[in-house]
Amino acid sequence: MLELRAITAGYDRRAPVVRDASLTVAPGEAVGLLGPSGCGKSTLARVAALLHRPDAGTLLLDGTPVRHWRHRAPRAQRTAFGVVFQQPRLSADPRLRLTDLIAEPLRATGRREEIPARVPELADTVGLTPDLLTRRPHEVSDGQLQRACLARALVLRPRWLICDEMTAMLDASTTAALVAVVEDYRAATGAGLLAVGHDRILLDRWCDRTVHWDTVAPAGKEGAVPATPGR
Amino acid sequence: MLSVRGLSVRFLLPGGRRIAAVTDAHFDVAPGECLALIGESGCGKSVLVSALLGLLPANAQTAGSALLGDLDLLTADERTLARTVRGRRIGLVPQSPAAHLTPVRTIRSQLEETVAQLTGVRGRAALRTAAERAAERAAFPVDHLDRHPHELSGGLAQRAATALALVGGAPLLLADEPTTGLDRDLVDRTVDELRRHVDADGDRALLMITHDLAAAERVADRVAVMYAGRIVELADAEAFFGAPGPRHPYSRGLLDALPDRAFTPIPGMPPELGALPDGCAFAARCGRATDLCATLAPLTGPVACHHPIPAHDGKSPSTAAPEDIRA
Secondary structure, three states, X not given: OEEEEEEEEOOOOOOOOEEEEEEEEOOOOEEXXXXXXXXXXXXXXXXXXXXXXXXXXXXXXXXXXXXXXXXXXXXXXXXXXXXXXXXXXXXXXXXXXXXXXXXXXXXXXXXXXHHHHHHHHHHHHHXXXXXXXXXXXXHOOHHHHHHHHHHHHHOOXXXXXXXXXXXXXXXXHHHHHHHHHHHHHHHHHOOEEEEEEOOHHHHHHHOXXXXXXXXXXXXXXXXXXXXXXXX | OEEEEEEEEXXXXXXXXXXXXXXXXXXXXXXXXXXXXXXOOOOOHHHHXXXXXXXXXXXXXXXXXXXXXXXXXXXXXXHHHHHHHEOOOEEEEOOOHHHHOOOOOOHHHHHHHHHHHHOOOOXXXXXXXXXXXXXXXXXXXXXXXXXXXXXOOHHHHHHHHHHHHHHXXXXXXXXXXXXXXXXXXXXXXXXXXXXXXXXXXXXXXXXXXXXXXXXXXXXXOEEEEEEOOEEEEEEEHHHHHOOOOOOOHHHHHHHHOOOOOOOOOOOXXXXXOOOOOOOOOOHHHOOOOOHHHHOOOOOOOOEOOOOOOOOOOOOOHHHHHHHHHOO
């Protein structure tokens, strides 16, 4: 169970972007979070992915409060999450070949020996051909790069997936293909999903339930926020 | 208004590789019309826009012609393009506003500069009012004008870029993915604003590049479908999104991928533009492909395919073709 209770978060303590937001995702459940541009839903997604420390409120992961935050949460808890961001260009290291991009989480967690087996398997799952894996991000299209970013999110076999506008930059066919990959993974592993987006039709089709921002953060104020950093 | 004939763009890469980004594009945009160019990412849509504005990188080669009135945009020199075309005769709503806006200046200062450059407005107070009016036209909140681009959300940055594009009152508006990253309400407002710009004055036109099929359906009069650098179908928007439906198997697949339709992806991925097959580039992903597909199907009727999905409206395709093509 992933529980966010009365989360207040932002980039300036005097003007938090998210106020008093509460949200629960049950294991194996797919929750869609719907909200207008600039309402703070990407910030909340970063908090849910343990990448951004909330100013106030508690985050419970399977009943245990997440503690010992520095800027992010401790790695042992963070690796239970796979995250896909909106803009693949900003969330992929431009110097890495796609194969290294996908393998990066394995390297970072000292599981190098799994790379030869895991990366080709995942590349096949997300529909990347072997010749694409040797290229760098500027040599592939947005859709192909987002496929690699999704593979990177799945490489550690996360129990939770956070997809922050994963398909906003993509065409209809790639969107349907990536959603199918996420759903196949969830069907196989029982992972929970928080999908953030602004396309109600897509989220209704994709998720078990869709919640609107207004019900998640009733006290939230709408306003401009800084463009979300890619990673 | 805009008449594109046989437009091709090739990129020459070191090592003699050639990328066929756009191949033999034919289309017209009539005054008062909105043409939506749709297709998967990486199929050459944005390159086509860059070619029309003379903004291609140095290693690009173009062929064919693109007539705006009597000016050929492909052969015009930089001086003509810079002084009379960009902003004045063609307005551009860019793909990524965050990269298009100047990061070190406020939106107000950029809008005022654009107003001063493109219109006759002079004097501080007049510029200030004109800039605020320009912001309002694109639904950009006036109290955010003194912010820098990094202080804006993606949606607001997009509206700022739209406001800049509308300032010059250009008769032809090119919108390159104007709605990427916006929520549905904002998409509707943005495209409605573009449409209003076209309708406000009968001799204006809009060429909108998008992969957002819902946005295309909302504003387009006609739809051009691009695949692997070629326009494979050119159809009336009403017929394309409505009952007869698209006729090219690729267009059909794109619509079927929508979450409110079948939500099934087209198998595989688009081919590499550097290594296109000789025949139909979609054959490898097409469920209806035959031996004939090893040869290229020209865009003779409304669709470039050897085995188009039959039109169900009872009209014979040959009578509908000249209307759709407007050659």
